[in-house]
Amino acid sequence: MLGGMIEFFLLQASIPLYLSLIITFFSVSIIASFIYRVFIANAKNSSDLSLIIMTVGIAMILRGSVGVLIDKNAHPVKDFLNFPSVSMFGVSFASQYIIVIAATTILIVSLYFYFSKTFSGKIMQAVAANPLAATLFGVDTKKVKLFSFAISGFVGAMAGAIIVPISFAQYDSGLMFGLKGFAASVVGGFGNNTGALIGGLCIGIAESLSAGYVSSVYKDAVAFVIMIIILFIRPHGIFSSKDIERV
Amino acid sequence: MDSRIFLAIIAVIVAVSGIFLNSPFLLSMLALAALTLIVTTGLNLLLGFTGQISLGHAGFVALGAYMSALLAIKFSINPWLSIFIATILSSLIGAIIGYPTLKLKSHYLAMATLAIGEVINILIMGTVSITGGPQGLTAIPMLSIFGFTFDDDRKFYFFAWFTALSLLLVSINLTKSRFGRALQAIKSKEIAAEAFGINVHMYKVIIFTLSVSYASLAGGLFAFYIGFISPFSFGILNSIEYVVMVVIGGMGSFFGVLFSTIILSILPNIFSGLKEFWPIADGFLLVFAMMFLPDGLKKLFSWIKQ
Structure with a gap:
């Protein structure tokens, strides 16, 4: 911002x-x-x-x-x-x-x-x-x-x-960018630059698709819904397999 | 002094001021402060006692408010029942959201809860046909019981404070129990707590769910009291305001949070001309508290106790 x-x-x-x-x-x-x-x-x-x-x-x-x-x-x-x-x-x-x-x-x-x-x-x-x-x-x-x-x-x-x-x-304007960046790094896996990059691409594509096929109103929510789902099924993110502290 | 006796004294003060205060403005402001107190008490359980931050609590308040209002309007369910159903439903949602997010380390948890609060707000803004979107939801019925309607500010004042103080009592008892001691163990050292056989993740999910149910109950009561809700009452600034109240009151001190909630919810109403500056003031309060007064009003409070 x-x-x-x-x-x-x-x-x-x-x-x-x-x-x-x-x-x-x-x-x-x-x-x-x-x-x-x-x-x-x-x-x-x-x-x-x-x-x-x-x-x-x-x-x-x-x-x-x-x-x-x-x-x-x-x-x-x-x-x-x-x-x-x-x-x-x-x-x-x-x-x-x-x-x-x-x-x-x-x-x-x-x-x-x-x-x-x-x-x-x-x-x-x-x-x-x-x-x-x-x-x-x-x-x-x-x-x-x-x-x-x-x-x-x-x-x-x-x-x-x-x-x-x-x-x-x-x-x-900073908040949304920051949060989406965070969602991308969760999806890709923490502490993993490639993961974050690919996670960001996934989220961006999913957003555009949802804006095109469902409704542009929910565009901003898509990133976080994906993030929650990923956290559920693969808490380490898609690419990383370490660095998340689960005590 | 035993905190239950202190609670009784506060209840008496509240009751007496409820009888003698005559300005409806003041009464409604204090009634709203009581509703805020429900949220901050719940947040205090999470933030103060368990050390888990939530920057999305306004989202859960919105969830409770909208669900109970919609149940009452669209399905014409009794308001009490709809508040009850809405609280159960949002606790369920809280548990579903909390289960994966509470695995995250604290700074990631802050971001995740912030995002959840935003998502709830976006969904409410977006589903115009159901929630009215940015225009908000109107024509929410009044609460009534056995022909007694909570239609003026004094009646609601008593009801709101009664609810808030009962929940405060429940929380005090909870933190004094085995469960509460486990939470404090989690706050001070997670690994040690785990070593003592505490299922850390499960406890975190339970306390998160409880705190969500407090928030959504307060939201439901708010909807039926004001009769109008819009997504702008539940934005990220509100979430942060709840955190400010808990931090200034002293994380882990119910009475400190009680005072800070009353003060911080009344001040913006008195100085309503300075609305623009409140977020800055909130920011300064947070920074100031962390730099000089990590215990908030709690410190002041224990000093008075002695």
């Missing part, structure tokens, strides 16, 4: 596209690290539950402030490419979809390399798996967490900024 809104304002102020994207990504990632520094790192009780409650609170503050300070309207954003649609194999679609697909591919490949090939990516995984053990190995977990907040802010801003030409920028 923040990514989309900032991008909208920068473009409104007729800042060139590339520059505006860069500013958006970095400003959101700075905001995210600021949030970690000020709020999350100072939580009195750092159990999972209280951190969840806290992040919900922060989301409410961000969303409410944008709604109050700016407005609650949906703002259209121009397509990034200067031609509105392309036809390929007899199908025509908006040019922005090319950007979305390209950006997603780049993101997945680079995240894959980051987490499996670089040292700092491996450290991040270690902290996620067992923070105490990572600390014992001399990892500064706070720094790693700060960095992971910055990355997630960056990625979130990226998603927000490139989706707004398709879906408009609005103060409460």
